[in-house]
Amino acid sequence: MRLLEKTNRIYLAFSLSLYIVTAIAFYGIIKWLIYEEVESRLLVEKRDFLVYVHHYTWKDNSYFVENKIEVEPGTQPKDFREHFKDTLIQDRYTKEWIPFRQLTFYTPIQQETKRVAIRKSLIQSYRLIEVITLTMATVLGLLLIGTFWFQDRLSGRLWQPFYETLARIKRFDLSSGKALHLEKPEIIEFRELNEVLQKMAEQLLHDYTTLKEFTENASHELQTPLALINAKVEQLIQSEQLTEDQTRWIQTIYDASRRMSRLNQGLLLLAKIENRQFTSPQEIDLSRELHEKFADMEELFTHKGIRIEQETASPFVVSLPAILADSLLGNLVSNALKHNMPGGYIRVESSADELLIRNSGPTLNNEPDVLFSRFKKEETGSDSAGLGLAIVKQICDSYGLAIRYTENKGEHTFRLARKEA
């Protein structure tokens, strides 16, 4: 829920309940006022009536107005108190029921106790209440709608710089190397926010650039000593007078330096993908690339006695930098080869939506979850750096692809698909 929507909702709920409470209170007050008025009139009429019956004789027809005064014989019950009440009386001509306010009391007329009811029609007052309440409700309602509309427009305008800032931050891309430019709105809070954000973005950009430089420098600084070790070992092995032990040590040094170099290159590649230092992805048909890779490594498969089957229902095209596509497939193929067995197979199935690489092989020792983690190796002390599948995962994560591994009765499947948006 957006902020404006939220405040609008709260505002609307609050003002609506306020509106209803006001309307009810208003109605109550007017009604009370009118009753007050009617009742005081009735009391005055009661006094007039008492004065009248005291001086003159009362006959049923004395008072002309219909339903105005009703006099009936009766005895006053105990604990009776004179009181007002609402009552409906049918009009003689129109047969309509009309609301009256009635004052009831007992009084002796010509030595006889009578029950007297003096009435006053409420029809006019009711109409008055209706009209006043309706008018008030309309005015209040219009006021409510008006303020709501105004509030909506106002906060929309007030928050405008905030949304502008938000949009710019969303567009901000670290790897593009472009600085973040934010406006200076007149509202102090927003201006401060923009200043802070801008400062943070600058720092971020600076750190990112430093990190990138560090990556490159680390590469250079590490590769050069490794090149040196390699070169010296190569010179050393030209010597004819090496003993068997010395040869073995040299071989170990040589292997270790090569492993370190591969490890270093793998980590650098990972860092580069994470930092999105590869630009310009292009449309690449992975199934065809894979076909070429198989052709290139044919002897290797023949040597290990591994059968290659490729089934292309439709090319699987993804958007990747060429060098990463090569790395992705290279690592998957080398993985399928490494964890295979003599006389095994690698089968590739490609469709428009996915690429499946299946291979035969012994069951894994590791949990499938850690398969894509760095430095997780199937065999400890093996020559591999344990980065291949981590690189595969990183490439997939960075370029909108999903990779999944499943195993079924000695068949290992890697499924490559586009990530659902």
Added chain:
Amino acid sequence: MKMLVVEDEQELAESITSYLTREGYRCEMAATFREADEKLYLYEYDCVIVDLTLPGGDGLDLIETLKKRIASTGIIIISARNALEDKIRGLEVGSDDYLTKPFHLSELNARVKSLIRRRNFGGHNEIRFREIEVHPHAHKVFVGGQETVLSRKEYDLLLYFLSNLDVALTKASIAEHLWGDNIDSADSLDMVYSHIKNLRRKLVEKGSGDYIRSIYGIGYKFGPQ
């Protein structure tokens, strides 16, 4: 054949120089951008080996200036930067080859030889070692005038040996030369063995001497017995 090695790591420069000197080249060294710039201005070289990250400047600028003056000089870049952009830029400014550190000296040597072959004779030259004769432009190999048919990898292997005569080559360097450095080592080392076995058999069958010697624990050496 005159060469210049531009590399700021003194020890590495010396290793390269001494390896190439053994191969019969006259080598000079330059450790900084300025020194290299000066030497390239004063003398003419057949081939220059350049490191990209140099104290005082970028190796690519060095190549650019050199290419404007003398276009025929062969250039091989050796760099720790394994970025595609660098490789592309290197080729754009006119370098002939790009080797990523760490590399094998034997590999560098093979690249230098191949470059010089291409430069001097447009590829139309034969490599001879005793009764073995290789025609690189036609990818053909003759033993005592008789053609022997080799697979692509066997041919590459023979050429690699002939470029590094009488030098101990590690199995890893051979594997990388044949399959690139992405190959898994344990398998490729086995394959090196089987390729060498086949190459040796094919050569000996046609009446060549057996020139491939295996060096225990290290690799192989090709040369006169």
